[in-house]
Amino acid sequence: MAYPDLDSVSARLYQRGLASIPDGVSRSLALIRPHPIYVESGEGAWVTDVDGRRYLDANNNFTSIILGHADPGITQAVGRQLVKGTAFAMGTEAEIELAELLCDRVPSIERIRFCNSGTEAVMGTIKAARAFTGRPMIAKIEGAYHGTYDHVETSLGATPGSWGPEEAPSSVLYASGTPASVGEEVAVIPFNNSGAARSIIDRHGERLAAVLIDTMPSRVGLPLIDQEFLSTVFATARAVGALVIMDEVISFRLGPAGNQGRLEVEPDLTALAKIIGGGFPVGAIAGRADVMEVYASQNAQRPRLPAGGTFSANPVTMVAGVACMSQLTEASFQRMDEVGDRVRRGIAAGLAALGLEWQVTGHGSLFRIHPHARPIRSYRQAHLTPDEEAVMDNLQKRLLEREVYLPGYGLGCLNLATTDEDAAHLVDAVTDAVGVLL
Template sequence: MTGTEGHNSIGRASREAFERSRRVFVDGTTRVTIERDPIPRYAARGAGAYLFDLDGRRFLDLNGNFTTLIHGHGFAPVISAVTSQLRSGTCFANPTLAEIDLAELICGRVPGVETIRFVNTGSEAVMFAIKAARAFTGRASIAKIEGAYHGAYDWVEVSQSSTPDDWGPESDPASVPYYRGMPASVLDQVVPLRFNDAARVEQRIAEHAHRLAAIVVDPMPSRAGLIAPTPEFVAAIQRAAARHGIVLIADEVLSFRQGFEGASARHGLKPDLFTFGKIIGGGLPIGAIAGHREVMKVFDASGGRPLLPQGGTFSANPLSMVAGLASMTALDQAAFDHLETLGDRLRTQLGSVIARHRAPFSVSGVASLFRIHPKATLPRDFREATPSAAEAHVMKELTRSFAEAGIVLPVGAAACLSTPMTTGDIDLVASAFNDFLATRTDLIESLAA
C-alpha cells in the first residue's frame, strides 16, 4: 500500500485531496491528531449524527471532532445564533452581552465555579490555569497524571506518551519528554502521578509539596484509558491538595460532557480551578478557566497590572459565545438523561457481545463516552491500558471494520455519542462489533497468543 492509496473505506476524492495537501503541508495535514489509514478521510459535510466524506459516503460519527459536537453536526440553534451574530459583527475589541450570558450559565450550573474567564482553546485554558496556580502560590512546579492529555503546553505534555521502555518504576514514574529538545528544566518541574494509585499518591505529593503550585487532574482521562477514578483516589488527591496548599485543577475540557454539572461533580472531586472547552463552544473554538474567586483574582486588572495578565485577540469572541450559549442551553437535564440512556445501552450491548464470543475485550466509559479495550480485564490506569503491538494491531483492524460498516470509531481515544443519535444507531455499533468478533477470529486468537 502506497502513501496515497489508503484503506478501501477511503474514497478517490479523499485520495486526490491528500495529493494536493502534501504540496502545502509537511505531512499532508495541519493536526497531528488527524487519523489516517494511511491517509485521512476528508469531510464534505455533517448532518446530525452523521458525517459525509468527499465521495458522498455516510458514516455514523463516534468522533464528533474529538468529542466536541455533543449535538452532532449542523445543530439548528447554533446555526441560527451564529448566523444572526455574523450580521452584527464577528469580533470586537470590546466586551459583549453574549459573554456574560454564557458565563452566567456555566457559573450557575457547575458547583465550585464562582467566576470564569474565556480563552480560545482547551490548551490555552490549561496553560492559564497552571499560570494562575503559580501566581496564587508563588511556586513553579506541577503534578499531573501519567499518560493524561491536557493539550499543547510543555509542562502538561511531560509523560503524556511514555512507554514501558521509559516510564520508570511504578512507585516513582519518570518525567518523560514528549518531543525532542523539550527543556530539561520543564522535566524537572513535573511530578508524574499514577492514576488510581491512592496508596502512593499522597506520599508522592507530600515529597514535592514545597514546590508544587498545582495538581492537574482529568477526572476520567480519555487517552490514559477512559478509566473511572476510584473514590479512594479522589479523596487522596483532595486531601493532599488541601493539606499542602496546592491548587487542584480539574481539566474538564473533554470530560465536562459526563453530566449536567460536569465530571468533577459526578466523581466527587472539588477542585479549586476548572478548565473547559469543546462542548461549551457549540462547535466553535473556545476554552475557559473557572473556579473559586479567591484563586481567580490573580487575573484581576481593575486596580492596575494583575498578578497574571491574560488577553487574547479572539478570547470571548461573540461567535463562540453565542454558539456556546445555544449549545449549552439545549444541554438540559433531559438531554443528558437521553445521552446517559444511550451510553448505558451501548456499553451493555458491547459487554454482551464480548461475553457471547468469550473475547478478550472490555469496555470503559460513562454517560456519552466509551472506549473498547483489547484486554480481558478492564485496565485501572494508563500503564494497564497501554496496548501491546498485537493489541494495537487488533484495534486498527477494528477501526477499519467499523469504517466498512459506515461508522467512524476513533483509534486509541474516547468515542462519543451525540444527542441526535437513536437506539437504532446504538444497535448498529453493537452489530458491527459483533460482526468483527465473529469474522476475525484470527485476530482474536492473536490476543491470547
C-alpha cells in the same frame, strides 16, 4: 465500500494536501493511513465525506459536539451573529451570558475567563495556580492528555522502557526538543494509586502550585476513579497548600455540572473547552473568585497574570456556546447515559459472543474499547502493546467499511442526536468488524 480506496476523492485530496500540510491534515489524530477521510458535511449523528459516504460519527470532533452536527438552535444563533460581525476588540454581552450560565451551573465556578482551546484553558489554569501560590511545580496523572502545553505533555508517551517505578513514575518528556527543565517541574502520579499520590504530593509539597487531574482520563483508558484516590488527591494537595485543577475539557459532558457534579467535589480551578463552544473553538479557565483574581488588574496596575487572545470570547463562539449549553437539560444527560449504556453493554456482549475477553470502559456518552483482558485502572494497565495498537488501527478501518467513524485508539463519543437505531448500528458494526479481524 472498502478502505483504503485509492481512487476516492479523499485519497486524491490527501495527495494534494501533502504538498502544503505535513501529513495532509492539521491534527495528528485525523491521519488514517494510507489516506485520511475528508468530510463534506454533518447532520445529527452522521457525517458525509467528500465521496458521498456516510458514517455514524463516534468521534464527534474529539468529543466537542454534543447536540449533534448542524444543530438548528446553534446554526440560527450563529447566523444571527455572523451578520452583526464576528470579532471585536471590545467585550460583548454574549461573553457575559455564557459566563453567567456556567457560573450558575457549577458550584466551584465563581469566575471564568474564556480562551480558544482546551490547551490554552489548561495552560491558563496552571499559570493562575503558579501566580496565586508563587510556586513553580505541578503534579499530573501518568499518561493523561491535557493538550499540547509543554508541561502537561509530560509522561504522555511513557512506555514500559521509560516509565520507571510504579510508585514513583518518571517525568518522561514527550515532544522532541522539550527542554529537560520541563520534566523537573512536573511530578507524575499513577491513577487510582492513593498511596503513591500521597507520597508524591507530600514529597514535592512546598514547590507544588497545583495537582492537575482529569477524573475520567481518555488515554488512561477511560477508567472509573476510586473514591479513595479522589479524596486523597484533594486532601493531600490542600494539606501542602497546592490547588486542585480539574481538567473537564472532555468530562464536562458527563453531567449538568460536569464530572465534578457527579463526583461531588469542588476543585479550586477547572479547565473547560469542547462542548461549551457549541462546535466552535473555545476554552475557559474557571474557578474560585480569589484565585481568578490573579487575572484582574489591581489599582490600575498590570494583573499578576496578564492574559490576551485575539479571538478569546469572540461573539460567534459565545452565542454558539449559549445556544448549545442552554439546550442541555437533566433529561439530555439522562438520555446520553442511556444511549451510552446501550452501546457499552451491546459492544461488550458482542465481543463476549465472539469469545473475546476484550473490555469496554466509560460513562455517559463516552466509551473506550480495549483489545485485552487486563484490569483497567491506570495508564500502565490501559497502555497498548504494539500488537494491540495494530488491532485497534485495523478496527478503525474495518469500521469505516461499516459506516462508523471511530478514532484509532478506540475512544468513542456519542452525541444527543444518536437514536436507538444508530446505537444498534454501532454495536453491530463493531461486533461485525471485530469478527473479521480475528
